Amino acid sequence: MDTTAAGTSEYDRFGPWIDEVRLPEDxxxxxxxxxxxxxxGRLVLKVPRNIARRDATADMDLYDHLLVLDDDGLTVLSRRTEHDHQPRRAPGPGAFDVRDVPFEDVVAVRDVMNLLDGTLTLHTRTGSDLTVRYNGSGRSAMRALVDELRARASEGYPRPLAFALIDSGAQHACATPDLGRVDASLLGDFQDVSRRLPGLTLWSGHGRRQVALRGADPVKAIGHAFSPVTLHGAVVAGDSFALEVFGRHEWLVRGKKPMHSASRLVIPLNAPDTIDVAPHPDYLGVMVVTLSAGATRIELVVPEGSGAHRLLSEAAAQVAAPGR
Structure with a gap:
C-alpha cells in the first residue's frame, strides 16, 4: 500500500475513540x-494517542497501542514515545515494544476512569504489571476487553481461598446496600456489569467516610483537620469465577474536593494464594485486605466492621482453619 495513501487514510479516521480492528488495512x-x-484474534483493538485532532498530522504515528486478544492471552504492541521529538522512524521492531501476557499469568485486571483519563492495568503472577492508558471515550471498548480477560483468565482450577470467598460472600450477600447519595453510582457500575454477567452477586457495599489519624502527633493532626482523609466507598461482588470490586481510583484521598472517578477491579478466583486482613498502620477504623498471587500483592482498603471487612475476614479465617 502506498505510504502517503496509508497515512492519509489513518489520519482521516483518527479520533479519541478505540476502534476494533477487523481488516488488515485497519x-x-x-x-x-x-x-x-x-x-x-478474539478481539483486536487499536488505542489512539492522547492528542487533540487539530494536533494530528498525516505523517505521524497516531496510535499508542494495538491490543490483540487470542486463545492464549493478550499481546500488547506499544509505540515507543522517546521518538516523539525525533524524525519519524520507519515501522519495525525498533519503533514499538511487544509484550505477551498469557491468561494463566493474569491475577487481576483493573480498569480505572478518572475524569477522561482511562487506565487499564493487568497484574501478573510475576509481579510485572502491564498498563495501557486511554481516552475515556473508548471506555466501552475497554469494558469488552475486561470481560474477555475475565472469562479467559478465570478458567483455571480454583484455589482453596476461592471456595472460602464464595461461601463467605454468599452468607453476606445483600440486595441494596445504603451507599449514600454520592456513592450511588458505584451500585450503578455493578448493575451495568451484572447485566452482562447475570451470575454476579452483590456481596457488600459501603459509602465514603472521613477517617482519623492513628496516634497523637499534633502536627499531623492539625494538617488533617484542614485536609481530612476520606476512605472512599466500594461495592464488593462475586460469582464462581471472580471477585469484583467497584470503587474509586484511590482508596484513601486527602482534601475536600469531590471525587467522581470509577474503578473496576477483577480478581479471578483461581489466582490468589493467600489473604491477610490487618488494621491500617496510619488510620483508625480502616482495614487493609491483602490478596497475594505469586509476586503480586493486591490491596483492598475497607472500613472496620463493614460487610466487606466481615466477609473477607471470615474467608481468611476459613482458609487458616486447621485441616484446610
Missing amino acids: IPRLFRGHPVDLDA
Missing part, C-alpha cells in the same frame, strides 16, 4: 510489521 501502519492473525 492495523495502524506502525504495527504492520508484526504478524497479527486477525482470524485467530
Whole structure:
C-alpha cells in the first residue's frame, strides 16, 4: 500500500475513540510489521494517542497501542514515545515494544476512569504489571476487553481461598446496600456489569467516610483537620469465577474536593494464594485486605466492621482453619 495513501487514510479516521480492528488495512501502519492473525484474534483493538485532532498530522504515528486478544492471552504492541521529538522512524521492531501476557499469568485486571483519563492495568503472577492508558471515550471498548480477560483468565482450577470467598460472600450477600447519595453510582457500575454477567452477586457495599489519624502527633493532626482523609466507598461482588470490586481510583484521598472517578477491579478466583486482613498502620477504623498471587500483592482498603471487612475476614479465617 502506498505510504502517503496509508497515512492519509489513518489520519482521516483518527479520533479519541478505540476502534476494533477487523481488516488488515485497519492495523495502524506502525504495527504492520508484526504478524497479527486477525482470524485467530478474539478481539483486536487499536488505542489512539492522547492528542487533540487539530494536533494530528498525516505523517505521524497516531496510535499508542494495538491490543490483540487470542486463545492464549493478550499481546500488547506499544509505540515507543522517546521518538516523539525525533524524525519519524520507519515501522519495525525498533519503533514499538511487544509484550505477551498469557491468561494463566493474569491475577487481576483493573480498569480505572478518572475524569477522561482511562487506565487499564493487568497484574501478573510475576509481579510485572502491564498498563495501557486511554481516552475515556473508548471506555466501552475497554469494558469488552475486561470481560474477555475475565472469562479467559478465570478458567483455571480454583484455589482453596476461592471456595472460602464464595461461601463467605454468599452468607453476606445483600440486595441494596445504603451507599449514600454520592456513592450511588458505584451500585450503578455493578448493575451495568451484572447485566452482562447475570451470575454476579452483590456481596457488600459501603459509602465514603472521613477517617482519623492513628496516634497523637499534633502536627499531623492539625494538617488533617484542614485536609481530612476520606476512605472512599466500594461495592464488593462475586460469582464462581471472580471477585469484583467497584470503587474509586484511590482508596484513601486527602482534601475536600469531590471525587467522581470509577474503578473496576477483577480478581479471578483461581489466582490468589493467600489473604491477610490487618488494621491500617496510619488510620483508625480502616482495614487493609491483602490478596497475594505469586509476586503480586493486591490491596483492598475497607472500613472496620463493614460487610466487606466481615466477609473477607471470615474467608481468611476459613482458609487458616486447621485441616484446610
